[in-house]
Amino acid sequence: MKTIWKRELKGYFFTPTGYVFIGVFLLVASVMFYMTILRQHSGDLPAFIAEMTYLWMLLSPVLTMRLLAEERQKKTDQLLMTSPVSLPAIVVGKYLAAVTMLLITAGATLFFVLVVAIYGTVFPAELAVNYLGFILAGCAFVALDLFLSGCVKNPVSAAALAFGANFLLWILDLLERAVEVRWIADVLRFLSLYSRNETFMMGQLSFAAVLFDLSFVVAFLTLTVWMLDRRRVRS
Amino acid sequence: MIRFENVSKKYGAILALQDVSVEIPEGQTLGLLGRNGAGKTTMLNLMTGYFPPTEGVVRVGGMEMMTHPRECKRLIGYLPERPPLYDEMTVSEYLAFVSELREVARGAGRAHIDEIIGLCGLGEMKHRVIGRLSKGYRQRVGIAQALCGSPEILVLDEPTVGLDPRQIAETRELIRLLAREHTVIFSSHILSEVQQLCTRVLILHEGRVVSDLEPGEQTPDQQKLRLRAAMGRDRLLRLLAELPCVLQAEAVPGSEEGEVRLVCRRQDENGLATDQIFRLFSRLDTPLRMIREEADTLEEIFLRETGGNA
Secondary structure (H helix, E strand, O other): OHHHHHHHHHHHHHOHHHHHHHHHHHHHHHHHHHHHHHOOOOOOHHHHHHHHHHHHHHHHHHHHOOOOHHHHHOOOHHHHHOOOOOHHHHHHHHHHHHHHHHHHHHHHOHHHHHHHHHHOOOOHHHHHHHHHHHHHHHHHHHHHHHHHHHHOOOHHHHHHHHHHHHHHHHHHHHHHHHOOOHHHHHHHHHHOHHHHHHHHHOOOOOHHHHHHHHHHHHHHHHHHHHHHHHHHHHO | OEEEEEEEEEEOOEEEEEEEEEEEOOOOEEEEEEOOOOOHHHHHHHHOOOOOOOEEEEEEOOEEOOOOHHHHHHOEEEEOOOOOOOOOOEHHHHHHHHHHHOOOOHHHHHHHHHHHHHHOOOHHHOOOEHHHOOHHHHHHHHHHHHHOOOOOEEEEEOOOOOOOHHHHHHHHHHHHHHOOOOEEEEEEOOHHHHHHHOOEEEEEEOOEEEEEEOOOOOOOOEEEEEEEEOOOHHHHHHHHHOOOOEEEEEEOOOOOOOEEEEEEEOEEOOEEHHHHHHHHHHHHOOOEEEEEEOOOOHHHHHHHHOOOOO
16 A cells, blocks of 8 residues: 555656646635735635635546546556555555645645734634645545546546536535525535535534545545456456 | 466456366466467456456465465566556666565565566666657566566566567567576467467467467377378378378378378387388388478467467
8 A cells, every 4th residue: 555655646746747736726725815815914714725625626636537547548557456455455545645645735735824824813723623624625525536537547537527526516515505495405415525614614623524524535435446346357 | 376267257248268277387388379359368367366257266376366366466477468567657666666566575675676677688778767668678677567576477468569570589588588487377479489488388269278288299199290202192192091000191282292291100010100101112112202200380280279360
């Protein structure tokens, strides 16, 4: 698992993928920071962090598109599958590499917090909960998008599929507000990553929300392993 | 070392391998021959654990691949038809990755990789990015990765396909070298290559093993002879057919007049077949211009077993 993690992490920096992900994320986050904080002379970090969460939706496909789809396209999966490494170790290794990129990026955004801390007030406990929600949402998107990368052979198709799925989750959130039938709205709310995330952005540490995000991650990683194994058996 | 017990593999409705039972002992250089779609790659993928069989059991080193995949896979190095290379890595980075993947101890890793690089003639290329290597060097890197972790068995799927004649010769030489210390199993379309390199050949046809032979081996009690005599073909065939040891006599199409091919009992109560033939021509006072023993060529066997054109 560690070997796979190391290779994938290096892979992000051998290719433009890692630089594009971090660069675009920080560029767009900087614009958001200017619009939300600097321009309005505001210290509302939770609102800014909530906005940054949407960037995971847009950019996590960049991190995951190659992870499994390209292995299949270039047939390098034959190396992994015929080496003494288990399928769960391969999937988790790849997942952790993408999460590491996500953590590096989240770490870089602390610069914005530093700016607010210099010119205003930061509440560390609230900030920690905000960041926990921010990171957990990212981890959930990566797990979903990794699964989708395993569904197709082409990295570009994987990215398009992942973006579509992330967008659908966002639409669920909007739909939940629009739907009048209560039980449907409840189901949509249950599935929505965004509404779960709201509690974190309000500074409330919700164990239910943490558990949901973690379960979401475990469910999609398990699905990924199951799908790859089924394909191996059927191929 | 590797054992297939009644192994079948289906791809959907297509039966790619049918009830194959084969044992490959340690130290053999085994060639898999067959036309496209005969089941060669399927057989290699099964023995490397890339996918499981639909029916039957694959054992490697006495262990079942399905229940002990890690232990079995440790014993095998695999070069698939398309080498599994990461283009963005350098040769040494890639081999370091594969060595780690194959659980080479961290301390031994560097020396192990240097040894493999030397063996595969990749010394000048070790800091080059794989994506910029020629086809021949990519193939060498593919073989090098199969050697990582010092596996006892090397499985090579068409290792010389797409290479130029010089690269083919170099790759064959490398395989010959590796076969001294490893059990080597490889598939090929090239009959001469298999004949040169292998101690044993399996011919596959429509998912079945139709022939299992050692190149050049003879049927012990029979002998194939080719001879030419100063005599008309029809008379020659008639006279030879009368010899008790001759089982079959036929003209060789396209050969000179008086040249025939015989299948004989190597020895019977009248003595050796060759002795009986010499005595016949001596009695007839006819010059025997040529006589030689013929082995079934691999090409002949292949064409016969696979039912026609190669």
